[in-house]
Amino acid sequence: MSSLLRQQRVHAVWWEDDGEGAAVCLLDQTQLPAEVVHLRLRHEQEVADAIRSLKVRGAPAIGATAAFGLCLALARLLREQGEGLTCAAAYAHFLKVAELMRGTRPTAVNLFWAIERMQRCAERLAKEEVAPSYLVQQLQAEAQAIVDEDAQACLRMGELGAELLQDGDHVLTHCNTGMLATMGWGTALAPLYIAHRQGKRIHVYVDETRPVLQGARLTAWELSQEGVPLTLITDNMAAYFMAQGNIKAVFVGADRVTANGDVANKIGTYGLAVLARAHQIPFYVAVPRSTIDLSLASGAHIPIEQRNPAEVTTIRGVSIAPAGVQVANPAFDVTPNHLITALITERGIAYPPFADSLRQICADD
Numbered sequence: 268m269s270s271l272l273r274q275q276r277v278h279a280v281w282w283e284d285d286g287e288g289a290a291v292c293l294l295d296q297t298q299l300p301a302e303v304v305h306l307r308l309r310h311e312q313e314v315a316d317a318i319r320s321l322k323v324r325g326a327p328a329i330g331a332t333a334a335f336g337l338c339l340a341l342a343r344l345l346r347e348q349g350e351g352l353t354c355a356a357a358y359a360h361f362l363k364v365a366e367l368m369r370g371t372r373p374t375a376v377n378l379f380w381a382i383e384r385m386q387r388c389a390e391r392l393a394k395e396e397v398a399p400s401y402l403v404q405q406l407q408a409e410a411q412a413i414v415d416e417d418a419q420a421c422l423r424m425g426e427l428g429a430e431l432l433q434d435g436d437h438v439l440t441h442c443n444t445g446m447l448a449t450m451g452w453g454t455a456l457a458p459l460y461i462a463h464r465q466g467k468r469i470h471v472y473v474d475e476t477r478p479v480l481q482g483a484r485l486t487a488w489e490l491s492q493e494g495v496p497l498t499l500i501t502d503n504m505a506a507y508f509m510a511q512g513n514i515k516a517v518f519v520g521a522d523r524v525t526a527n528g529d530v531a532n533k534i535g536t537y538g539l540a541v542l543a544r545a546h547q548i549p550f551y552v553a554v555p556r557s558t559i560d561l562s563l564a565s566g567a568h569i570p571i572e573q574r575n576p577a578e579v580t581t582i583r584g585v586s587i588a589p590a591g592v593q594v595a596n597p598a599f600d601v602t603p604n605h606l607i608t609a610l611i612t613e614r615g616i617a618y619p620p621f622a623d624s625l626r627q628i629c630a631d632d
């Protein structure tokens with residue numbers, strides 16, 4: 268493992284198998300930045316609930332969490348039924364839990380990509396009628412491979428993206444796309460971390476990212492852990508700082524990129540892209556292959572998660588709006604490909620037109 272990977276200090280989710288059996292462990296992101304709380308989940312329903320309630324969030328992180336949730340379900344079943352468990356029964360349970368995980372959040376394609384990858388593994392072994400203990404062991408290996416591959420992808424996106432940064436650059440980012448959202452250094456934050464470690468004196472303007480405040484609560488916390496200089500701003504300040512000439516580039520992540528290069532990402536991203544174009548500021552999207560969905564022709568087909576109105580009308584449980592007002596809370600929006608300067612992937616940086624590059628990037632080795 269590269270030294271940089273070993274130096275990663277924050278982990279969103281991991282697997283443990285202690286005396287009490289298997290557990291999906293995660294850093295509860297709803298408690299940050301006030302408290303660093305680690306949870307040990309022992310039932311697949313708890314894992315699904317954690318994804319739904321954003322205890323763990325971020326496209327690659329929820330994909331890995333769902334994969335671990337599937338492993339947990341089968342490990343728990345094997346521990347309960349022991350020799351009485353058949354391969355067929357184990358696979359039937361796997362399929363049921365896969366549906367539970369699919370129902371957690373609709374937009375980030377990584378969730379479905381990870382579940383499908385785990386299901387291919389389970390189906391192949393079920394056809395061979397392997398021992399349930401072997402099925403559990405192989406699924407855990409597949410989930411860990413998803414984790415390890417994402418960590419490597421993050422590092423590569425970081426190295427490639429850092430080449431776009433010069434000493435002294437001030438950049439802007441939206442939401443959280445770092446170690447809390449992935450299994451490695453992040454997607455859009457990875458180039459900033461790598462550039463910082465290369466000695467480039469970058470400065471990050473962090474959008475607070477209403478309504479769940481992933482920027483204020485998570486990105487500001489993460490960057491501070493790494494000593495990366497930052498300025499926290501409210502989302503409606505981005506245009507002001509662009510007009511001041513402070514911002515050299517915008518780096519954001521993605522939850523789903525379609526075949527033509529349209530990007531679904533945290534609500535507010537589309538507006539940032541329009542502002543960046545208006546100020547002739549490069550707009551970069553960092554995205555691993557696991558977030559690219561070639562089955563969709565354009566962003567018009569991406570399901571957009573509509574979340575609880577209370578996320579808009581309250582902050583930390585304190586109401587900030589009149590009771591009963593109508594509320595809209597789309598968690599994502601779609602940035603059309605023509606507003607994107609480049610897509611930073613682990614297989615290279617793609618420039619418009621994106622379609623051919625994305626097909627090559629997603630082609631199997």
Ligand SMILES: CSC[C@H]1O[C@H](OP(=O)(O)O)[C@H](O)[C@@H]1O
Pocket residue numbers: 324325326327441442443444445448449453454455481519520521522532533534598
């Ligand atoms: C690197 S994926 C991060 C991506 O996920 C975030 O959404 P959420 O916090 O709701 O999971 C946001 O869209 C980030 O860009």
